[in-house]
Amino acid sequence: xxxATDRRLPSAEELRALEELAIDVAAEAARFVVERRAxxxxxxxxxxxxxxxxxxxxxxxxLIAARLRAARPRDxxxxxxEAADGRTDQAPPGTTEPAGSGLTWVVxxxxxxxxxxxxxxxxxxxxxxxQGDPTVPGAWRPVVGxxxxxxAGRVHHARLxxxxxxxxxxxxxxxxxxxxxxxxxxxxxxxxxxxxxxKRGRQARALAELIPHVRDIRRGGSAALDLCHVxxxxxxxxxxxxxxxxxxxxxxxxxxxxxxxCTGAQGEPPSSxxxxxxxxxxxxxxxxxxxxxxxxxxHP
Ligand code: LIP
Numbered sequence: 001x002x003x004a005t006d007r008r009l010p011s012a013e014e015l016r017a018l019e020e021l022a023i024d025v026a027a028e029a030a031r032f033v034v035e036r037r038a039x040x041x042x043x044x045x046x047x048x049x050x051x052x053x054x055x056x057x058x059x060x061x062x063l064i065a066a067r068l069r070a071a072r073p074r075d076x077x078x079x080x081x082e083a084a085d086g087r088t089d090q091a092p093p094g095t096t097e098p099a100g101s102g103l104t105w106v107v108x109x110x111x112x113x114x115x116x117x118x119x120x121x122x123x124x125x126x127x128x129x130x131q132g133d134p135t136v137p138g139a140w141r142p143v144v145g146x147x148x149x150x151x152a153g154r155v156h157h158a159r160l161x162x163x164x165x166x167x168x169x170x171x172x173x174x175x176x177x178x179x180x181x182x183x184x185x186x187x188x189x190x191x192x193x194x195x196x197x198x199k200r201g202r203q204a205r206a207l208a209e210l211i212p213h214v215r216d217i218r219r220g221g222s223a224a225l226d227l228c229h230v231x232x233x234x235x236x237x238x239x240x241x242x243x244x245x246x247x248x249x250x251x252x253x254x255x256x257x258x259x260x261x262c263t264g265a266q267g268e269p270p271s272s273x274x275x276x277x278x279x280x281x282x283x284x285x286x287x288x289x290x291x292x293x294x295x296x297x298x299h300p
Contacts, residue, residue, distance in 0.1 A: 009131065010103075012161070015144060018072075018129055019159040022146035023167060025067045026127040026250075027155050029060045030148035033110055033125065043117060051195035054117060057081055060109035064127060068105050076104040078134050080246040103143070106134050108246040110150075112222030121151040126224040128249035135245070137264070137271030145250035147224045156228040156254045164231050164258035178260040179233035182281035184289065187236035189214045190226040194242040198300060203241060206293035213289050223275070227251025230277045231258035237278040237286045241265075241297045248275055263287065265294040273298070 010018060033056050042055045061081045068077060105127065110116050112123030125148045132140030146157040156176065158164040164176040181187045191207060193200045211217055218235060220226050223243045229235040231254045248270060252262045261283040265274035274294055278286045 008102075009143065009160070015159040015162065018144045019146070019157055019162065021068075021071055022127045022129065022144050022250075023148075023155050023157050025064055026125045026146040026148035027167075028067070029064050029109060029125040029127075030150040030153075030155075032056075032063055033060050033116065033123075034150050037116070037119075041117070046195075048195045048197070050114070053081065054110070054113060056116070057110045057113060060125060061107060064105075064107050064109060064125070068107075068127075072101070072103075072105070074101040075129070076101075077107070078104050078245065079107040079109060080244065081109060102131065104130050104132075104134055104140075106130050106142070106246050106249040108224060108244075108250075111147075111224040111247055112220075115221045116150075120221065122220045122222050122225055123150050124148055124222050124224045124228075125150060126246065126250035128253065130245075130249055134249065137273070138269035140245075142249045142253040145253040147228050147250040147254060149225060149228075156231065156251070158254045158257035160253070160257075162257065164254045166232065176228075176232045176254065176258045178231060178255070178258050178279040179236050180281060181236035181279045184214055184237075184282050184285035186215045187279075187282050187286070188216055188218060189286065190218045190220060190229060190235045190238035192219060192221065192223060192226070192240040192243070199242065199297065202297045202300070206241075206296040209293045209296070210289050223247040224251045227255045227262070227277050230260055230279065231255040233279070237276070237282055239274065239276045239286065239290045241274045241294065242272060243275055244272055251277075266291050 061079045108126040116123040128142045129144040130140045134140045143160045148155045153169045155167040165173040226238045
């Protein structure tokens with residue numbers, strides 16, 4: 001970071017304005033990807049034949065980057081489609097160093113890309129502003145987040161100490177809060193699987209160990225929306241091994257401002273290794289359950 005980098009947290013009023021910027025940009029990009037889906041859907045692959053990127057991922061990211069750079073030229077930008085292989089915490093060649101604000105926009109232009117390809121109605125645009133370095137687990141935290149549910153047309157949003165909200169299609173802000181679940185055995189838990197076939201097999205074996213200890217599992221296909229579902233009590237918990245900073249950044253702050261917890265496994269911070277999101281009443285039990293299976297996934 002240059003000496004000129006300003007590391008102070010933005011004021012409450014600045015955070016409120018930044019939250020509105022994130023909402024506006026995420027909502028515009030979400031409308032864009034829905035409206036242009038039929039005409040523009042062209043697919044290429046990344047790390048595997050099932051790890052796809054559509055031309056709309058790239059065009060959505062271009063739109064988001066242009067809006068944010070115009071409004072906030074001193075912030076850095078870290079988007080999924082600039083990452084070298086799109087699946088690691090490594091700083092991709094395209095990451096712009098914080099030019100002075102010490103803040104970075106972390107963006108997933110379409111989270112739930114496979115759902116978008118199939119028209120399965122669970123995909124989102126996630127726009128988050130973070131303090132610290134998003135490529136280093138434990139060295140960053142989101143201070144503003146907006147997750148636009150592209151199909152439902154609503155935006156889940158939050159800012160540090162500003163609470164968690166859902167902006168409805170008619171522009172009203174409804175408060176969001178986690179469930180009051182206290183028993184893991186009767187809790188509904190979300191999860192997801194990676195693009196590497198061997199890792200997916202290990203994740204399935206870990207799930208087989210965990211599933212007898214919860215009510216049921218839901219696999220929605222968008223980490224950003226899964227985190228917001230926990231925030232709103234539509235899930236009691238969620239865990240996944242292998243998601244990236246851009247998948248988690250926006251939903252993370254919506255979750256914690258809604259009263260939820262967001263951690264990694266075995267006392268670690270949330271990272272590509274593991275993310276565990278929970279209502280507080282089951283956080284300890286879910287973490288214990290995930291801790292007991294995480295090594296099944298980590299080690300081939
Ligand atoms: C997706 C995540 C999801 C995971 C998928 C994929 P993408 O992100 O949001 O939780 O299970 O495998 O990684 O690739 O659609 O941006």
